[in-house]
Amino acid sequence: MGNNQQIQLAFYGDDFTGSTDALEFICKAGAKAVLFIEAPATSQIQRFGQLDAIGVAGKTRSLSSEDIVTVLENAFKTLSDLDARHLHYKVCSTFDSSPTIGSIGTVLDTASIIFTNRPIPILGGTPSLGRYCAFGNLFAKMGIGSSGAVYRLDRHPSMSQHPVTPADESDLRFHLQKQTNKAIGLIDIVELQKPVQDWNEVTGEDSVLIDAIYEEQLIKIGEWLEQQSSKHDGSYFSIGSSAIEMALGFYWNKIGQLQKKVDWLKPGKAEPLLVVSGSCSPVTAAQIAWAKRNGFEELVIDAAGICNNESPEKVFDKVNDLLRQQKNMIVHTGPKQANNLSSEKLGNALGTIARNAVMDCSIKRVVVAGGDTSSYAARAMEIEAVEMIAPLVSGAPLCKAYSHNEWIDGLEVNFKGGQVGAEDYFGVLLEGRMRSE
Template sequence: MDKPLLLAFYGDDFTGSTDALEFLSRAGAKTALFIEPPTADQLGRYQGLDAIGVAGLTRSMPPETMETTLKIAFAELRKLGTRHVHYKVCSTFDSSPAIGSIGRAIDVGHALFQRQFVPLLVAAPSLGRYCAFGNLFARLGTGSYGTVYRLDRHPSMSKHPVTPAEESDIRLHLARQTDKATGLIDLTQLTTSQQFIADSTTKLIENGAQVILFDAMEDTQLRSIGELIDSYGNPDTPFFSVGSSGVDMALGSHWAQTGALTPVTSWPDPGSANPLLVLSGSCSPVTAGQIAWARANGFAEVILDAQTIHDSIIPDAAVAGYVQQAIAHVGQGANVIVHTAGGAVRQHRTLSSEKLGTALGQIAREIVRQTRVKRVVVAGGDTSSYAARAMGIEAVEIITALVPGAPLCRATAPGSPLDGLEVNFKGGQVGAPDYFGILRAGRVS
């Protein structure tokens, strides 16, 4: 590397990781997102980096597998000499004691990095995620779209097929996953001086808090949180934090204020992409609405039988017919959406995210190989990590920010048909009804 890194993050899925990639890039940090912790040789091919990320799979893992994976990954990131290591989680805190345990990630990071406490920041106001007195609220969709709900009453998250939100108080939710005591810096404390916030944090540590949760309702509050977190940053002993892309927004805002980074104020226009290929394993009602919009606006659709793919012993045989259907549509000049009929997936909680995501990635890879598709969109947080791996992606770097939380990127994929292509990965809750139209046009209408 030609300069020290400010931050390295490990994302618990792919769409969440591109979210962090975007907000670090917005802050002015040149960032590359890798599929696996990069080797020195790989890093040498990406010049001028301020930050790196790793798009992991831990959101869909049981705690024991998470622990094994994260011990290796965190150790590799610690070697990079970065001021901060961030475990990036979804802003809706998707997790449970059995799957994607954020508590287990905190335990691993706390033990490895040996710092006084672990800051926890879940709120991301620009994405419609808010934390008030320890309780998490989320907009249905992201940004300015949709109604805000307390998480345990959220129409989508309360019915998530793998990790349904049953408790909005993050401290109570986390207590089921770790025995570490969690303190809170609440909204009333954030309105005071920076010294008061720092003193309140010290007092919580002295009273036994090993995790400290920060409220936030506005982006302006993130800067104070970022200043506090960065005061603990040290390249010799990186400071470990956990949270949504709110962590990256907070640190980025602070670094911009100090002059360490220069925020990006405009993005290039990537232009339209016809035909556009969309693949969705999401069961979110937000994505369902976007699929309905695409269908009503001329997209051809190929509907996968998710149960058949799940039960298939030979995945390639299960997807071959769908590939040919999609190729036929592309040959006629149509934009195509390949999806798993999310409602049906929601009814079968035992369906494998790995099998579905891998199948979507195989379909994308083969369609791109045989057609002139140059831009690919993947929807669905749980399946996206597996889809990216099946596509053969090594890393992605941002091209432009079209919709908050889901940047358009350029893929580096040695030996794959997707090498150099434009790719977009979005979580199930992200975007307005015309999201796929925006990605087709390459601009916000």
């Protein structure tokens, strides 16, 4: 973006895995970007030189509506002071939320007080991740980066059974209006076929949902977002998955504002690899089964016990002993154990296991699986910020960690949501190879 010092995009993610997903897509577009754990002050940003984009890896996906308001009022105020052209609240691509937990409606209500643009856009689909929004209804592939079948969201074998926010409605307008009184309009797939200047003006609505089923539609959506932002003073606020980063990135590439990045560092193999997982997803369960068949050692922990700090040293000793033997390790809770535990307690426990292993065994790379727990695991690992290293699997890049803890600083980390990846996901992360290699 030349000598323009203004940050073009700031985003706030509702969990850590989703935030690294957004980081990946804006970096692929050629932006220089850093993801922070907390909303950064200007002095923190300046450490990294001139940035095109910054992100904040929040934890609002697991919070009550009351806590969301408290967290976001402060975060949005800090991010607004950066005077970024676009400010995006990044949600899971399956819009995981409910009126009481991770409420996107509460986010919309809070943002409506702080930001002036109307209607506030909500981008529904993320085609590259197998998420398709048509006439307001969301469809999702079984697994991201896999060949799984596509299901309507409320009939999705995994999302309809989510332990915290099960999907019971595929129309995102109805889903969100259980969480807010704000009126939500629609720019549908028929409208998307027209030139941007011919799209119907959405008037009298507080927000507008935008369909997306094909990746090429995102260029038009990015153009529309840019046109809308030029009509408003201050940051232009939007809600959606990492498709917002893709839409803006595609459009900025088209007009030459950014140059798409295609050459990435090949990180190579990192053995032993440590995986810690609090995911209840059948996608992750299949990946763990693959890893066990392919030489990974498995340790199923007593999730309730470790969350309650019962004999954690025994777990540390088992994990670290195997890592010292150069064994690749998966530490997880099993598919059912985590259902009745708080994301905070479980994430803290898994992150503490990972931090202890890094400090004791000097391992190079750690994978954290599970969207709801990831934000707490990252904090327990004492990660303060990350930069992208390489896009090994779409939606879950390999990153470099920054930390005041000298053992964690420089660590290679990968955070993956439960739905991300094919069966050999942990093998890909072990080898450090691009999916196309």
